[in-house]
Amino acid sequence: MKVLGPRFESVPAVREGLAGVSYLADEGIAGVVYLADRLGKPVLVEGPAGVGKTELAKAAAAMTGSRLIRLQCYEGLDESKALYEWNYKKQLLRIQAQRVVDAADGGGAEAAAPTGSWSELEEDIFSEDFLLTRPLLEAIRATEPVVLLVDEVDRVEVETEALLLEVLSDYQVSIPELGTVAATQLPLVFLTSNNTRELSEALKRRCLYLHIDYPELEREKAIVLTRVPEISDHLADQIVRIVRSLRSLELKKHPSVSETLDWARTLVLLGADSIGAEQARDTLHILLKYRTDIEKATKELSVAEGA
Numbered sequence: 107m108k109v110l111g112p113r114f115e116s117v118p119a120v121r122e123g124l125a126g127v128s129y130l131a132d133e134g135i136a137g138v139v140y141l142a143d144r145l146g147k148p149v150l151v152e153g154p155a156g157v158g159k160t161e162l163a164k165a166a167a168a169m170t171g172s173r174l175i176r177l178q179c180y181e182g183l184d185e186s187k188a189l190y191e192w193n194y195k196k197q198l199l200r201i202q203a204q205r206v207v208d209a210a211d212g213g214g215a216e217a218a219a220p221t222g223s224w225s226e227l228e229e230d231i232f233s234e235d236f237l238l239t240r241p242l243l244e245a246i247r248a249t250e251p252v253v254l255l256v257d258e259v260d261r262v263e264v265e266t267e268a269l270l271l272e273v274l275s276d277y278q279v280s281i282p283e284l285g286t287v288a289a290t291q292l293p294l295v296f297l298t299s300n301n302t303r304e305l306s307e308a309l310k311r312r313c314l315y316l317h318i319d320y321p322e323l324e325r326e327k328a329i330v331l332t333r334v335p336e337i338s339d340h341l342a343d344q345i346v347r348i349v350r351s352l353r354s355l356e357l358k359k360h361p362s363v364s365e366t367l368d369w370a371r372t373l374v375l376l377g378a379d380s381i382g383a384e385q386a387r388d389t390l391h392i393l394l395k396y397r398t399d400i401e402k403a404t405k406e407l408s409v410a411e412g413a
């Protein structure tokens with residue numbers, strides 16, 4: 107396997123590189139990405155919804171100029187959608203076409219023994235031209251730099267997880283009819299999980315673990331300023347403070363970074379320069395998605411206002 111030189115100079119370089127593509131990482135995130143590259147290990151990213159797990163992989167691809175190959179996981183995802191499958195329709199057409207040729211050649215006389223051509227035909231229909239490559243195989247075969255994102259891995263069944271493990275351990279895939287395909291380079295791999303179920307010990311052992319939580323105040327403010335450049339510093343500050351106070355409440359679903367950004371964009375669109383409790387209450391549905399949560403938050407904001 108061709109091992110490319112390290113992608114990153116240092117942890118701060120990772121952080122700067124990510125910031126260059128509008129992803130603001132903290133020391134912890136940048137550190138794990140740096141190590142993943144140096145150790146050639148996949149990163150398992152866990153954390154609540156909307157904190158930037160998927161975005162991290164996209165940003166890593168953008169910063170290194172790599173192609174992002176994404177395997178979106180779901181219940182029922184199997185080998186044929188994750189790795190490869192044979193193009194049956196095309197194979198069938200090829201066989202039918204051969205029959206027509208054979209029939210024309212034979213013309214009733216001594217038919218050119220179809221048995222002779224069968225092995226050739228078989229070799230033909232199980233060749234490259236009839237292979238449908240799915241994301242894992244695509245990442246293994248890529249000759250250019252790639253970042254492989256296995257998104258929401260906790261949604262697949264345990265058997266599929268085992269398949270992933272196999273690919274990620276050896277970076278090779280064996281196709282019985284074609285042979286073993288080994289990676290020519292070590293891709294940078296991110297697996298994300300929302301923790302809907304425990305992943306296997308074996309998979310965890312293979313990966314570096316990164317937990318992304320809601321960002322601290324300053325970083326979230328910086329994220330808002332980066333992603334919503336039209337916003338004023340003052341409004342960004344107010345927004346992240348309110349969001350933070352809402353996250354300390356006991357809610358069904360806490361507002362995520364993506365919701366903070368949606369709220370910021372909404373307020374900018376409404377022409378707000380700063381935000382009062384009333385306006386906050388009127389736009390809470392952007393931030394919170396359960397009625398009970400909105401009610402709790404409304405109460406909290408009224409108390410804060412009264413204080």
Ligand SMILES: Nc1ncnc2c1ncn2[C@@H]1O[C@H](COP(=O)(O)OP(=O)(O)OP(=O)(O)O)[C@@H](O)[C@H]1O
Nearest residue numbers: 128129130131155156157158159160161329363364
């Ligand atoms: N550190 C960050 N820097 C810049 N933007 C961020 C950061 N974290 C999150 N975001 C923003 O939040 C949005 C949501 O992030 P993302 O889709 O990666 O969340 P996720 O953790 O994958 O959520 P889910 O679990 O729902 O898939 C991104 O599109 C991005 O705009």
Ligand SMILES: [Mg+2]
Nearest residue numbers: 159160161298
């Ligand atoms: Mg995601």
